[in-house]
Amino acid sequence: MHISDGVLSPTVSLATGALAAAGIGECVRRLRRQGTEESPRIGLVAAFVFAAQMVNFPLGIAPVSGHLMGGTLAAVLLGPWGGGLAIAAVLIVQSVLMGDGAITALGANWLNMGLIGSVAAYPVFLFLSARARLGTITGAMLAAWVSVIVSSAAFSIELGFSNGFGGVGQILTWMVLVHAVIAVGEALITGLVLRGVMWSEPDLIDTATEASTRPAKRDRIVSWVGGIIATCAVVILLAPLASAYPDGLEYVGEQFGFLPAEAEASEPSAPLPDYSVPGMVEGRWSTVAAGLIGSVTVLIAGQILTRSLAARRLAAHIAATTASEGPAVP
Known part of the structure; x- marks a missing residue:
C-alpha cells in the first residue's frame, strides 16, 4: 500500500509529513521513557518485515496481489512504540533505496x-x-x-483531501x-x-507488554540467530517468487485513474530500483541481492536507533541521579 x-x-x-514526524517523535519519546528491552530487536523485526513485504x-x-503490511506483527513483538519505529525504518529504506x-x-x-497499522492496532490486539479472551494468536490475526x-480507508480519505471528494465514495468502497x-x-x-x-521463543511476545522483564542473554542470542535465518530464508526462497500483479492500491488506482502515468518517470532514480541490482542480470539473484542489501540496511538503521535510545536513557538517568544527590559539598 505504498x-x-x-x-x-x-x-x-x-x-x-508533519503528523508523521510528530508521531515518530512520540514513539521515540515513549520508548526512551519506558526503557523496555524490546528496543534492541527493532532492527531485527524491521528487517524481517522488510523481507516479508517483498x-x-x-x-x-x-489480477491483483497483496503483501504483508506488518504493523500489527511488529507491535505484538515490540510493543506499539517499537513497532511504529520499525515500520518507519522499513518505509524509509524502501523509499530511498528501492x-x-x-x-x-x-x-x-x-x-x-505505522500509526494505524502498528500503534493504533496494538490496543485492538x-x-x-x-479482554475478549481470544488468545494471542487469534487476537493478533483479527487486529x-x-x-x-x-489503512486502506485512511488512504481514500487522504486522496479525497488531495483531489476533492467527488468519487471518493466509490474509491473507498473498492479499496x-x-x-x-x-x-x-x-x-x-x-x-x-x-x-x-511462540513455539521457539514465547518470552519475546510476553516481554512486549512487560517493560521490567529482561530476556536472558542466551534467549537474546537465539532470537537474533532465528530472526536473521528467517529473514534470509524469506529473501532467498520466497521473494523471487513474488506475484507480478499490481497490489491493491495500484489495482484500484488503475480502475479509477488516480495514479499519474508519469509518476514513475518523475521520481528520482533509486540505487536499487524495483528491488533489483543495476548491472546484474534481471532475475532471481538480482532480487535476492537487493533484498539482502535492503534487509541489512534496515537492520543497521534499527541498531543505530537502538544505540541512540540507550545513550539518551543513560544521559537522562545520570542527570536525574546528579540532580537527586544535589551539588557536591567542598
Missing part, C-alpha cells in the same frame, strides 16, 4: 502503515486477546485484518473490498509468524 509520487497533493503530503501473493479472484513509495509520501505511508482495512481480501493474507501470515515465535 503511495507513489503525484498521488497526493503537496498540501496533503506536507500535512501528513513477497506479493496473488489474490486469485482478480524507490518503493515516494519520499514526498513517506508521511502518509507511515500514518497508514490487547482488547481482542485479553491485523482490521488494521489493513482501516476496502480489495483490502479486506488482502487482509486475510495479512492475518494468516501474522498468525503463522507469531505461532512460530
